[in-house]
Amino acid sequence: MARTEESLDALRTVGDELADATVATLFERGEVGKFNTLMRYVSTAGQELPDGLPEVARAYLHETSSPPAWVDWDEMEKARLFFIDNNVHISTALSFASMPACYAVPHVAKLLSATHSLKYPSKRMAETGQFTVHLMQPNAFEAGGRFVPAAQKVRLLHASIRHHLAREGRWDVAALGTPICQEDMIGGQMMFSIQVLDALHRLGVHMSVDGAESYLYAWRVVGAMLGVDQDHVPRDMAGAREFSDLYMTRHMGPSEEGAELTRQLIDLYEEVVPGTFLDPVVGALVRHLVGDTCADWLEVPRTPWDTVVRAAPALLHVLETIEDRSPLGAMALDRLGHLTTLFELSSLTRGRVMHYAIPEHLKKDYGLSSAVPRTRRWTPPGPAVPMP
Numbered sequence: 001m002a003r004t005e006e007s008l009d010a011l012r013t014v015g016d017e018l019a020d021a022t023v024a025t026l027f028e029r030g031e032v033g034k035f036n037t038l039m040r041y042v043s044t045a046g047q048e049l050p051d052g053l054p055e056v057a058r059a060y061l062h063e064t065s066s067p068p069a070w071v072d073w074d075e076m077e078k079a080r081l082f083f084i085d086n087n088v089h090i091s092t093a094l095s096f097a098s099m100p101a102c103y104a105v106p107h108v109a110k111l112l113s114a115t116h117s118l119k120y121p122s123k124r125m126a127e128t129g130q131f132t133v134h135l136m137q138p139n140a141f142e143a144g145g146r147f148v149p150a151a152q153k154v155r156l157l158h159a160s161i162r163h164h165l166a167r168e169g170r171w172d173v174a175a176l177g178t179p180i181c182q183e184d185m186i187g188g189q190m191m192f193s194i195q196v197l198d199a200l201h202r203l204g205v206h207m208s209v210d211g212a213e214s215y216l217y218a219w220r221v222v223g224a225m226l227g228v229d230q231d232h233v234p235r236d237m238a239g240a241r242e243f244s245d246l247y248m249t250r251h252m253g254p255s256e257e258g259a260e261l262t263r264q265l266i267d268l269y270e271e272v273v274p275g276t277f278l279d280p281v282v283g284a285l286v287r288h289l290v291g292d293t294c295a296d297w298l299e300v301p302r303t304p305w306d307t308v309v310r311a312a313p314a315l316l317h318v319l320e321t322i323e324d325r326s327p328l329g330a331m332a333l334d335r336l337g338h339l340t341t342l343f344e345l346s347s348l349t350r351g352r353v354m355h356y357a358i359p360e361h362l363k364k365d366y367g368l369s370s371a372v373p374r375t376r377r378w379t380p381p382g383p384a385v386p387m388p
Contacts, residue, residue, distance in 0.1 A: 003246055007232075011186070012177030016227035019159035022060040027163060029054065039153065046143030064152050067141050068224045072217070076141075079218035082211035083136040086200065093199035094128060095269065096282075097289040098191045101248070103262050104294045106255035107176045108184060113257040114170065115161050135222060151225040158185075158226070183247065185228045190244035193219035194237070198380050199289045212378035216240055241381040254297035262286070262298040284309040 026032045031054040038050040039057075045065070049058060083090060103109045131150055134140060140147040158180045165171035165179045177183070193216045200207060216237060224230055234240040266286065270279040284305040287295040 003243055005246075005250070008183050008246065008250065011183035011229075011232060012181045013173075014182040014229070015162050015178050015180065016155065016159055016185075018060065018063065019155045019227055020162060022056055023156055023159040023163050025056040026054060029056075031057070032160075043146055043149055044143070045141065045145045045148040047149075060156075061152055064155070064225070065148060067148075067221060068230075071141075071221055075214050075217045076221065078210060078214035080136050080138065080140075082207075082215050083132075085211070086205060086207070087136075089200050089203060089205045090132070090196060091129065092203070092285070093196040093289070094132065094192065095265070096286045097199035098195055099128070099265060100262055100286050100290050100294065100298055100300075101191045101195055101252075102188070103258040103265075103298055104253070104290070105187070105248070105251045106253055106258060107251065108187075109255050109258035109261055110176070111161070111171075111179055112261060114165070135218065148225070151222070155225070155227050182229050182232065185223065185226065186233055186243060187247040187251075189219050189223045189228065189233070190240055190247065192222075194240040194244050194380075197378070201378070201380050202289055207378040209378045213237060237381050241383070245383050252294065252297075258297065259299040262300060266300070280305040281309060 026035055034052065035054055035057050038053050042049065049061060053061075102112065131147075131154065134145070134147040134150050137145060137147065139145040162179045166173070171179050173179075197207070197212050197215065213236075220230075220233055220235070223233055234243045266282050269282045280301075280303040283300045284303060286298075287300050287302070287306055288309045290298070290300075
């Protein structure tokens with residue numbers, strides 16, 4: 001399906017009908033607090049829903065309790081193995097490429113600034129990391145898995161943000177579109193899928209074509225679970241490149257909110273990095289992954305470490321070559337990657353489980369070993385539209 005400015009404009013007025021109606025009813029009946037209290041203890045798929053749960057919420061949870069019928073479980077298993085093989089690299093890409101890409105879209109940065117506490121940037125990163133880890137567990141969609149309830153709650157969270165901003169008149173829909181509209185949800189899906197793959201490629205990570213395509217597929221499944229209209233979602237790598245490029249060229253640019261959010265991100269990870277000597281590596285890594293133009297928009301400081309970080313792909317190439325050729329080396333590096341990812345997530349969550357709830361008031365709550373063969377190494381598809 002060819003995508004045009006007009007077709008993407010049409011997606012800017014559309015939210016998520018099911019989730020929006022559910023949230024509107026919960027607020028209308030004054031049942032948001034009851035829902036949040038009861039759902040705090042529902043964290044795994046197949047768990048019995050508590051007595052007293054509002055009927056509109058019970059109906060929503062029943063309707064969204066299963067993944068789409070079209071899911072190819074072989075593809076999902078390949079995606080899981082791809083994640084296991086590259087988990088630390090994917091975490092790096094999500095933190096230092098995908099999130100800054102979000103901040104480089106001014107209306108998205110404005111939304112994040114309006115609906116997330118500026119004092120707790122770790123909450124955003126912890127929720128994103130935990131959500132991805134839940135997705136890539138072997139039992140993600142089975143009884144006992146944590147991904148489905150998390151997706152159900154995130155979908156309602158998005159709907160509640162649309163509800164608050166519309167009700168309080170704090171969002172210029174004519175100029176900015178519906179908050180968390182279909183175009184932005186698909187754009188976000190691209191940031192967490194093909195743009196992650198792009199970042200891995202820039203880091204020098206070796207990826208198979210099958211693994212990369214399966215990872216993209218997994219995020220299409222995620223999009224469906226989060227209420228994205230599948231009639232407009234790219235189905236393959238070329239379509240993803242086309243949508244991603246068109247979306248970013250339509251919207252990316254500098255903003256005060258984007259620069260502030262990026263500063264918080266860098267400060268957050270500088271606290272995670274032991275000592276202070278290596279602190280500039282964080283900003284240098286962001287600059288390397290998003291490029292100088294975007295980094296300048298986000299006011300990422302330039303340091304001598306920028307040159308040093310450009311050597312990272314060469315080092316990773318050596319480690320990846322060891323992993324390709326040695327099953328024992330692959331096992332050791334996969335284990336190290338797994339432990340590193342757990343350490344990063346633990347640092348961000350401080351050992352807590354992140355709960356996704358419907359905010360009753362935005363200001364109060366948000367503060368205004370690889371089994372995939374490494375044949376056919378993946379390289380990014382070329383740009384679909386000229387970049388500025």
